[in-house]
Amino acid sequence: xxxxxxxxxxxxxxxxxxxxxxxxxxxxxxxxxxxxxxxxxxxxxxxxxxxxxxxxxxxxxxxxxxxxxxxxxxxxxxxxxxxxxxxxxxxxxxxxxxxxxxxxxxxxxxxxxxxxxxxxxxxxxxxxxxxxxxxxxxxxxxxxxxxxxxxxxxxxxxxxxxxxxxxxxxxxxxxxxxxxxxxxxxxxxxxxxxxxxxxxxxxxxxxxxxxxxxxxxxxxxxxxxxxxxxxxxxxxxxxxxxxxxxxxxxxxxxxxxxxxxxxxxxxxxxxxxxxxxxxxxxxxxxxxxxxxxxxxxxxxxxxxxxxxxxxxxxxxxxxxxxxxxxxxxxxxxxxxxxxxxxxxxxxxxxxxxxxxxxxxxxx
Numbered sequence: 435x436x437x438x439x440x441x442x443x444x445x446x447x448x449x450x451x452x453x454x455x456x457x458x459x460x461x462x463x464x465x466x467x468x469x470x471x472x473x474x475x476x477x478x479x480x481x482x483x484x485x486x487x488x489x490x491x492x493x494x495x496x497x498x499x500x501x502x503x504x505x506x507x508x509x510x511x512x513x514x515x516x517x518x519x520x521x522x523x524x525x526x527x528x529x530x531x532x533x534x535x536x537x538x539x540x541x542x543x544x545x546x547x548x549x550x551x552x553x554x555x556x557x558x559x560x561x562x563x564x565x566x567x568x569x570x571x572x573x574x575x576x577x578x579x580x581x582x583x584x585x586x587x588x589x590x591x592x593x594x595x596x597x598x599x600x601x602x603x604x605x606x607x608x609x610x611x612x613x614x615x616x617x618x619x620x621x622x623x624x625x626x627x628x629x630x631x632x633x634x635x636x637x638x639x640x641x642x643x644x645x646x647x648x649x650x651x652x653x654x655x656x657x658x659x660x661x662x663x664x665x666x667x668x669x670x671x672x673x674x675x676x677x678x679x680x681x682x683x684x685x686x687x688x689x690x691x692x693x694x695x696x697x698x699x700x701x702x703x704x705x706x707x708x709x710x711x712x713x714x715x716x717x718x719x720x721x722x723x724x725x726x727x728x729x730x731x732x733x734x735x736x737x738x739x740x741x742x743x744x745x746x747x748x749x750x751x752x753x754x755x756x757x758x759x760x761x762x763x764x765x766x767x768x769x770x771x772x773x774x775x776x777x778x779x780x781x782x783x784x785x786x787x788x789x790x791x792x793x794x795x796x797x
Contacts, residue, residue, distance in 0.1 A: 486759050493752045496662060496745050503742045505572060506658050506669045510735045513576040513671045516566040517728045520681075521721050532562035533681055533724070537717040540688075540709040549693040549701060556688035557592055563685060564589055567673045579672035580654035586673035587649065587682075592689035601647050602690050605634050614694045624699040631687065631707045636715075639683045648682070649673050660741040662748075667734045667741075677723025680715040684708040 524530030524538070536559035539547060564587045567577045574582035592599055593614075603614055609630050612618045637643060645651075656670035672678075688708050696704070710716045 482759065486756070489752055489755050489759070493749065493756065496749050496752070499659070499662060500742055500745050500749070502658060503660055503738050503745070506660070506667070507735060507738050507742070509571045509574065509576055510669055510671075510731055510738070512569055512571040513731055514728060514735070516569040516576070517671075517724060517731075519566050520563060521724050521728070532559045532566075533717065533721050535559065536685060537709075537721060540684075540705055540717055547705075549696075552688055552705065553592070553693035556685045556692060560590055560592070560682070560685040560689055563682060567678065577651060577671050577673040577678075579651040579670055579674060580656060581650055581652040582656070584650045586651040590686065590689075592686065598647050599690065602635070602638065602686060605638060606630070606691070609634050614691065617695070619695050620697055622696055622700045624697075624703045627691075627696065627700040627703040628707065631703070635687065636683065639679050644674070644679060658738075660738050661744065665737075665741060667737045669734055669738070671727060671731055675723065675727050677720045677727055681717060681720035681724065683715065684717045684720065 518531065520531040520533045522528065522531040522534065524534055529535055530538070536555055539552060539555040567587050568585040569576050570585070575585050576582075577586050578584060588597055590598060593603075594600075595603060607613050610618075610622065610626075638647065651673040653672060653674055654670070655668040657666045658669050659665070660667045684707075687704060692701075692704055708717055710718070
């Protein structure tokens, strides 16, 4: 009887091929268990690879639109939160937005409302207003219109005689011939104060003075494509809107001139013009205009939400198609991993034992 020759070298090489194949299959099973996708789609799909690539391109396009919509929605939500801080209705538990509180102060008891308290209320409301208008999201100022890189307003401190406050006070001086801290302010009549407010003071809040001295916002729509069909939505809000101008005008009016020593008649004119001006620029009208701006922004929010819901439905179908084409069963892949790990462990054990074999053990 002939006995074939055998050696530890031959045995080692046989285990090496088993280990190599098992390791390759283990890598593939690990990938499939982790991603729930087959390792080589082209090998499985063959001529259907083109269909798979087209499906992936559609998913990528829709996902990009969805991400863009989510950013737009969050940006508009930030704007709505800022607007709510200005015009939220008051209730038993909430004092209301800052403009609502300022308007209530204007509409309140004129006897108990001293010039100092009115001036303080106006400055407090103005601080909140500027802070809300300078709201930013993801590095963009949401009330900047098309100028999203700069805050619309600088901080405004009434009576500081710097920046825009100086321009307002200079306008007062140019009209009356003396500064706001001059004792002659006590001699200003109600009619003179009314003419000043309706004339040079109001012109400060018209173009071009408004954009030159107050606002950095730029008019224009910020359009975003929100659906694969090409539907666009304007996601912008601008501090140049009439409501914001009128609100700022009335707050500055009271903050700058509400406590400078005017006669009671002239003092009453200031409150009257801020409360119910003849040209429909009262604080109450400004609140209503801002609510309209919030409503318009809400319409865009609704359109973006509807478009995103439609995109999600399309993505669901496309992802199911992807799964049907290249999906892998994670449970099956995990079970295969365990089997292959056992095979590798046995192979390593056998290799170690073979490596220890020596002819000297049998002599």
